[in-house]
Structure formats: structure tokens, C-alpha cells
Amino acid sequence: MSTPVLELTEVTKRYGDFTAVNKINISIPQGSVYGFLGPNGAGKTTTIRMILDILRPDAGQVQVLGASSAMKVRDRIGYLPEEKGLYKKMKVWAIIAYFGTLKGLSRRQAKEKACSLLETYGLSDFANSSVESLSKGMGQKVQVLSSIVHDPELVILDEPFSGLDPVNQEVLEQLIRDLAGNGQTVIFSTHVMQHAERLCERLLLITQGSKVFDGTVDEARAIIPRRIVLETRDDISPIRSLNGVLSVQEHQVDDETRLPGTRQWELYVKEQTDPQLILQHCFESGVSLSRFDFTQATLHDVFVHLVGQEAREHNFR
Numbered sequence: 199m200s201t202p203v204l205e206l207t208e209v210t211k212r213y214g215d216f217t218a219v220n221k222i223n224i225s226i227p228q229g230s231v232y233g234f235l236g237p238n239g240a241g242k243t244t245t246i247r248m249i250l251d252i253l254r255p256d257a258g259q260v261q262v263l264g265a266s267s268a269m270k271v272r273d274r275i276g277y278l279p280e281e282k283g284l285y286k287k288m289k290v291w292a293i294i295a296y297f298g299t300l301k302g303l304s305r306r307q308a309k310e311k312a313c314s315l316l317e318t319y320g321l322s323d324f325a326n327s328s329v330e331s332l333s334k335g336m337g338q339k340v341q342v343l344s345s346i347v348h349d350p351e352l353v354i355l356d357e358p359f360s361g362l363d364p365v366n367q368e369v370l371e372q373l374i375r376d377l378a379g380n381g382q383t384v385i386f387s388t389h390v391m392q393h394a395e396r397l398c399e400r401l402l403l404i405t406q407g408s409k410v411f412d413g414t415v416d417e418a419r420a421i422i423p424r425r426i427v428l429e430t431r432d433d434i435s436p437i438r439s440l441n442g443v444l445s446v447q448e449h450q451v452d453d454e455t456r457l458p459g460t461r462q463w464e465l466y467v468k469e470q471t472d473p474q475l476i477l478q479h480c481f482e483s484g485v486s487l488s489r490f491d492f493t494q495a496t497l498h499d500v501f502v503h504l505v506g507q508e509a510r511e512h513n514f515r
């Protein structure tokens with residue numbers, strides 16, 4: 199197996215008596231898209247700043263691209279900070295190119311790459327505009343492009359979706375997919391589950407500075423069993439005893455539109471259980487259904503389950 203692009207071992211950060219990040223361990227393979235998720239104040243930005251050696255951990259080790267400090271490999275890393283802002287008077291193409299030259303590109307390479315990025319991500323009409331004339335969202339897109347102009351092996355984006363409208367969020371999702379398709383490793387932090395669900399191979403969920411989950415999206419979904427709701431007037435014993443059915447609960451049906459005697463059942467089934475087989479079994483054993491719904495847990499369900507009340511209070515979507 200190849201060396202991980204990033205490895206955190208027991209990384210901890212304290213501010214006085216308060217532990218902002220508590221013994222985080224992660225290992226991120228090359229070429230993956232990895233999401234840092236967690237409610238406000240969970241410790242995502244602090245973790246990212248420790249990865250970049252902007253902040254020193256109080257305990258634990260960080261290994262980035264084989265180095266003990268991101269500063270030693272800075273030209274191979276691209277970073278979009280949480281606090282965004284660009285030099286306002288510069289032209290859009292020039293600022294992107296400028297960041298490229300800071301990371302080792304020649305002026306010519308940097309200009310060519312800046313113009314090609316602006317073209318690819320729908321900003322070529324703004325190439326000669328000054329940064330101050332851009333909307334906040336456009337400015338943010340320009341800053342994202344500035345962070346990747348030098349084709350970094352590792353791209354770290356702190357809250358890249360915040361402040362973007364849905365169309366530009368899609369453009370950014372595509373950009374992240376393009377980077378991954380190119381073999382670049384992308385880490386991004388977000389509160390919004392849907393971005394993580396669509397983009398990430400793996401996720402880290404932290405809350406109150408501690409890791410509560412690290413794994414694939416499928417592994418996260420498997421934490422909550424799949425749920426089937428069915429309604430019938432028949433005896434469901436043949437379904438109850440099926441292999442793969444974990445538990446069955448009966449619910450009250452008050453609706454007058456249902457036929458008298460209709461009962462509602464909620465079945466929790468194993469991750470590997472195909473709901474079609476349950477449906478087929480109902481049919482074969484003469485259980486006549488007036489409703490059959492199958493729902494798979496979303497990442498949001500899983501994380502509310504793991505983070506609990508805190509997720510609701512902090513508007514964790």
C-alpha cells in the first residue's frame with residue numbers, strides 16, 4: 199500500500215483548559231476526496247490549521263506528503279482558508295497567476311494556467327475585471343482557483359461551499375471531481391451533508407474536538423439500519439421471521455381512508471438485505487400490502503444519530 203498523503207496521530211490542540219481537538223487519528227490515501235464534517239465549533243478549522251502547520255499541536259504528530267511539516271512541502275499543497283479575501287485592486291487572471299508564481303510556476307506558466315482555469319470554470323468573461331468588482335461568490339471561486347493553480351498534490355479547502363449559490367456549488371463540486379480525476383487528493387470541510395454524500399469517498403466526523411466517525415459513506419449509512427414501512431390487514435409472521443429482518447414494530451394507523459383492520463409495521467433490516475426480496479416474500483406468502491416504503495438512511499440521519507442534539511442546535515444540515 200502506498201504511503202498516505204496525510205496522517206494524523208493523536209493530534210491534540212488546547213486553548214488554556216479547553217481542548218479544541220482531542221487525539222485525532224486519521225490516514226488519508228492518495229487520490230481520495232475526504233470530507234471533514236462537524237457542527238460549528240467542532241474543531242475542523244483547528245485541525246486543518248494544524249495540518250498546515252499554521253498552528254502547532256500540543257500533542258501528537260502530523261505527516262503531510264511524507265514530511266513532518268506542511269511548510270517543507272508547501273509548493274505541493276493548495277489551501278483555501280476559512281477567512282476568505284483577495285487583493286482587491288488586482289485583475290482576476292493576475293491574482294490567480296500571482297498565487298501560481300508564489301508556488302513555483304514561471305510567470306508564463308502561471309498566466310496560461312490562470313486563463314485556462316477561468317475558461318474551464320465559467321469565469322473567462324471576468325478575467326480582466328478587478329477583484330473588487332466581483333460578487334462575493336465569484337470572488338470565492340477565484341480564490342479556489344488561486345489555491346489550485348499550481349496543480350498541488352494535496353488540496354485543502356476550508357468551507358469552500360459557504361456563500362456560493364446552488365449553480366456555483368455545482369461548479370465547485372465538478373472542480374473537486376476534476377481534481378480527484380487527476381489523481382490529486384482533496385480534503386474539504388463542510389456543514390452540508392449533501393456535498394459530502396455526493397463527493398467523498400471517506401469522511402471524518404468530529405464533534406467537540408473528538409472523532410466520532412471515520413470511514414466510507416456506505417459505512418456511515420450502515421450505522422443506521424435500513425427501514426421498511428408496510429401496511430397490511432394480514433398476519434406478517436412469515437415476514438417477521440425472515441433472515442435479515444432485525445426488528446419489527448407496530449404503529450397505530452388512525453387514518454380513516456385505510457380499510458378497517460389495516461396495521462402499519464416498521465421493519466429494520468440489515469444493510470445487505472435487498473428490500474425487493476422482502477416485497478417478493480410478502481407476495482409469495484400471501485401478505486397483501488396497501489403500502490410498502492423503503493428508506494435508506496441519509497448521511498444527515500446518521501450524523502444526527504451520532505452527534506445527537508448538538509447537530510440540531512447547530513443547524514447541521
Ligand SMILES: Nc1ncnc2c1ncn2[C@@H]1O[C@H](COP(=O)(O)OP(=O)(O)OP(=O)(O)O)[C@@H](O)[C@H]1O
Nearest residue numbers: 213216218236237238239240241242243244245280
Ligand atoms: N484562538 C482560539 N482561542 C480559544 N479558543 C479557540 C481559538 N480558536 C478556536 N477556538 C475554539 O476551538 C473550538 C474549535 O474551533 P474551530 O474553529 O476549529 O471549529 P470549526 O469546526 O471549524 O467550526 P466552524 O464550523 O464554526 O468554523 C471552538 O470552540 C472555538 O471557539
